[in-house]
Amino acid sequence: MSRYLNLTRTQWFVLLSVGVPVLAFSIWALLGNARLYLVTMLNGLTLASLYFIVASGFTLVFGLMRNVNLAHGSLYLLGGYVGYAVANYTGWWIIALAAGFLAAAIGGLLMQWLILRHMQGQELRQTMVTIGLSIVIADLLLWIFTGQVYQMEAPSLLQGPIRGIPVINAYSAYRLSLLGFGIAIGLFLWWLLNRTRVGMMIRAGVDDRGMLAASGVNVNLVFAATFALGAGLAGFGGVIGAVELSMVPGEDTRLLLASLIVVIVGGMGSVIGAAVGAAILGLAEAYGLAYVPTYSVVFTFMILILVLAFRPRGIMGKAA
Amino acid sequence: MSAARWRNAMKSGAQSSNVGRPNFSTQATTASSRDSYAVADSATVFSRVQRSVKPRHLLVASVALAFPFFSTPFFTFQVMSQSLILGLIALSLSFLAGYGGMVSLAQMTVAGIAGYGVAVFGTSSAAEISLGWPWWVAVPTAVSVAVICATLIGWLSVRTEGIYTIMITLAIGVAFYYLVLQNYSIFNGFQGLRELKPPTVFSVNWRQPTAFYFMSLFCAMAGYFLVRYIVRAPFGVALQGIRDNPRRMEALGFHVVAHRVAAYALAGLIAAVGGILLAWYNALMTPGSVGVSWLINMLVIAVLGGVKHPIGAFLGALIFVLLQTFAIDVIDRERFNLVIGGVFLAIVLFSPDGLLGLWAKLRSRFGPNQTITTTQRRMT
Numbered sequence: 257m258s259r260y261l262n263l264t265r266t267q268w269f270v271l272l273s274v275g276v277p278v279l280a281f282s283i284w285a286l287l288g289n290a291r292l293y294l295v296t297m298l299n300g301l302t303l304a305s306l307y308f309i310v311a312s313g314f315t316l317v318f319g320l321m322r323n324v325n326l327a328h329g330s331l332y333l334l335g336g337y338v339g340y341a342v343a344n345y346t347g348w349w350i351i352a353l354a355a356g357f358l359a360a361a362i363g364g365l366l367m368q369w370l371i372l373r374h375m376q377g378q379e380l381r382q383t384m385v386t387i388g389l390s391i392v393i394a395d396l397l398l399w400i401f402t403g404q405v406y407q408m409e410a411p412s413l414l415q416g417p418i419r420g421i422p423v424i425n426a427y428s429a430y431r432l433s434l435l436g437f438g439i440a441i442g443l444f445l446w447w448l449l450n451r452t453r454v455g456m457m458i459r460a461g462v463d464d465r466g467m468l469a470a471s472g473v474n475v476n477l478v479f480a481a482t483f484a485l486g487a488g489l490a491g492f493g494g495v496i497g498a499v500e501l502s503m504v505p506g507e508d509t510r511l512l513l514a515s516l517i518v519v520i521v522g523g524m525g526s527v528i529g530a531a532v533g534a535a536i537l538g539l540a541e542a543y544g545l546a547y548v549p550t551y552s553v554v555f556t557f558m559i560l561i562l563v564l565a566f567r568p569r570g571i572m573g574k575a576a
Numbered sequence: 577m578s579a580a581r582w583r584n585a586m587k588s589g590a591q592s593s594n595v596g597r598p599n600f601s602t603q604a605t606t607a608s609s610r611d612s613y614a615v616a617d618s619a620t621v622f623s624r625v626q627r628s629v630k631p632r633h634l635l636v637a638s639v640a641l642a643f644p645f646f647s648t649p650f651f652t653f654q655v656m657s658q659s660l661i662l663g664l665i666a667l668s669l670s671f672l673a674g675y676g677g678m679v680s681l682a683q684m685t686v687a688g689i690a691g692y693g694v695a696v697f698g699t700s701s702a703a704e705i706s707l708g709w710p711w712w713v714a715v716p717t718a719v720s721v722a723v724i725c726a727t728l729i730g731w732l733s734v735r736t737e738g739i740y741t742i743m744i745t746l747a748i749g750v751a752f753y754y755l756v757l758q759n760y761s762i763f764n765g766f767q768g769l770r771e772l773k774p775p776t777v778f779s780v781n782w783r784q785p786t787a788f789y790f791m792s793l794f795c796a797m798a799g800y801f802l803v804r805y806i807v808r809a810p811f812g813v814a815l816q817g818i819r820d821n822p823r824r825m826e827a828l829g830f831h832v833v834a835h836r837v838a839a840y841a842l843a844g845l846i847a848a849v850g851g852i853l854l855a856w857y858n859a860l861m862t863p864g865s866v867g868v869s870w871l872i873n874m875l876v877i878a879v880l881g882g883v884k885h886p887i888g889a890f891l892g893a894l895i896f897v898l899l900q901t902f903a904i905d906v907i908d909r910e911r912f913n914l915v916i917g918g919v920f921l922a923i924v925l926f927s928p929d930g931l932l933g934l935w936a937k938l939r940s941r942f943g944p945n946q947t948i949t950t951t952q953r954r955m956t
Contacts, residue, residue: 324743371925380679383742384879384924387872391917399911509868513750516743524740550761553754560747561732568735 726844
């Protein structure tokens with residue numbers, strides 16, 4: 257046991273200063289209203305899965321290309337709208353999911369292929385281009401879909417609550433399935449990055465782009481594929497979020513902010529970091545909303561400040 | 577070491593190198609600029625002014641001063657005053673980006689804090705929130721609060737570099753937006769605070785278009801010349817050195833973080849003044865005025881004009897306001913974002929240095945071989 261607790265003094269300090277208040281709060285809340293506490297935890301974790309799905313695409317693109325894609329929120333919205341339209345037309349949620357993924361992936365591919373490819377290495381300029389693109393895409397979407405609120409229906413299989421869970425009694429089946437989606441995508445990304453040839457190339461590209469190109473790999477192709485995958489994950493998240501949240505102009509900003517905070521807290525370019533960051537942000541938002549509704553955003557913000565103050569590169573971040 | 581003490585040390589370091597570092601405050605400057613301010617008695621100041629004032633400066637100054645007398649109040653107030661104010665806020669961004677190498681999207685947030693400060697400390701429609709202090713207390717307090725916030729934002733974001741800074745400052749800006757949206761006890765939530773008026777001082781109603789224009793012009797000019805002065809001062813030169821090579825400056829003994837935070841504080845001061853003017857111009861502060869679109873609009877304005885020279889911010893603001901006012905007559909009113917986004921995209925794609933860069937390119941092609949935008953101080 258002592259082998260695992262071999263921590264430095266700073267780690268002890270962080271563990272105690274974070275762990276003790278969290279533990280105290282948990283005990284207090286569990287004794288007060290156990291159901292509220294557990295439901296909030298589920299809410300937080302399901303929200304975290306959505307954040308993870310969207311932010312993992314963001315962090316994937318950033319890790320490989322050092323490209324902060326600030327149009328990521330717009331791709332999320334694009335995926336959501338396309339998914340909504342397809343679901344309306346075909347009536348199949350699974351097809352909508354695929355369509356949302358494809359639409360955003362193609363959008364991302366076009367962005368990378370037509371514009372970003374030509375300014376490789378100019379990080380600031382790329383970021384500004386994505387800002388410009390996000391303005392244009394947001395306005396085009398507003399033009400086509402107007403400012404109306406769209407709410408997608410959950411697939412019939414996942415409609416309604418699941419009953420008979422101890423303490424909680426009933427919980428939305430769809431929200432629970434989000435947890436599954438998040439875990440599935442996390443496992444898929446882990447498998448892709450660690451167990452496949454493409455993943456090997458991506459990891460090699462993260463470490464040294466020039467060397468990868470020198471070993472005969474078409475780096476541009478790897479970049480385009482990664483960008484498409486990252487953008488596609490945003491679109492995928494868009495379709496999922498279209499049921500759970502709703503599609504309105506402005507959601508793109510919200511998800512972009514969430515992705516930003518998730519990767520800043522978790523560490524940029526790390527998929528595991530995105531999972532950790534998403535869990536922290538999702539739980540913080542859910543508990544903040546349930547227990548201190550007026551200042552839930554400030555709560556999130558405090559976490560951001562604390563992490564930046566102690567670990568400027570994020571929890572899982574490595575020095576660039 | 578605090579930034580102020582550091583500056584003093586740098587100034588004295590030029591004469592006496594007793595602090596254990598060579599007199600790099602002159603070394604760090606370029607050879608051409610050394611002669612003009614190493615010896616700064618009144619005679620050289622006068623001749624320097626004479627040398628650096630060109631006909632085009634006089635032209636711009638006289639047009640700016642005479643403008644309200646041969647123009648409509650609409651043009652004076654809606655177009656020119658707004659451009660000057662937005663330009664002033666964008667100037668703070670372009671100072672940070674152009675001379676400090678830090679693109680901060682939170683400048684509009686700092687401006688918004690100052691604007692909300694004036695609303696909360698001064699008078700507004702929400703009597704139960706506003707403290708009703710007289711303007712000569714409320715305005716300085718608002719500016720101080722904004723500068724302190726800017727310093728904190730700077731302290732937080734200088735821990736990161738380059739693109740990370742954009743992300744952090746964007747996150748801070750959006751967090752502030754959600755804070756004012758959700759908080760009703762201080763910021764009055766979605767409604768915001770209304771009926772913010774500039775005070776009547778010296779029996780002049782500063783709300784009146786011409787008076788408001790001159791007030792904006794004065795603040796804008798003050799900001800412009802402050803930036804022009806700072807970038808030639810030892811602090812500004814050190815800042816540019818840090819922009820170009822932080823590790824080297826660190827090795828030379830400069831406190832990189834202190835310089836960067838001080839730059840944030842200075843930019844915060846400029847943004848705060850602009851923010852108060854903007855609050856008076858709009859006569860209201862709502863969450864929308866610190867929303868993400870305005871955070872990004874500031875970047876659009878700064879990049880549109882070009883961040884390599886302080887005048888770029890005002891140029892960008894003028895174009896932005898003209899597009900906002902007149903482009904909507906040509907196309908659909910709702911599609912302004914498409915136009916401004918497209919223009920921004922075109923500028924970033926084809927002329928990364930903005931309109932000033934475009935102008936410099938044209939000049940170098942057709943005119944005498946000389947550029948208008950230099951990262952260093954312009955040769956006179």
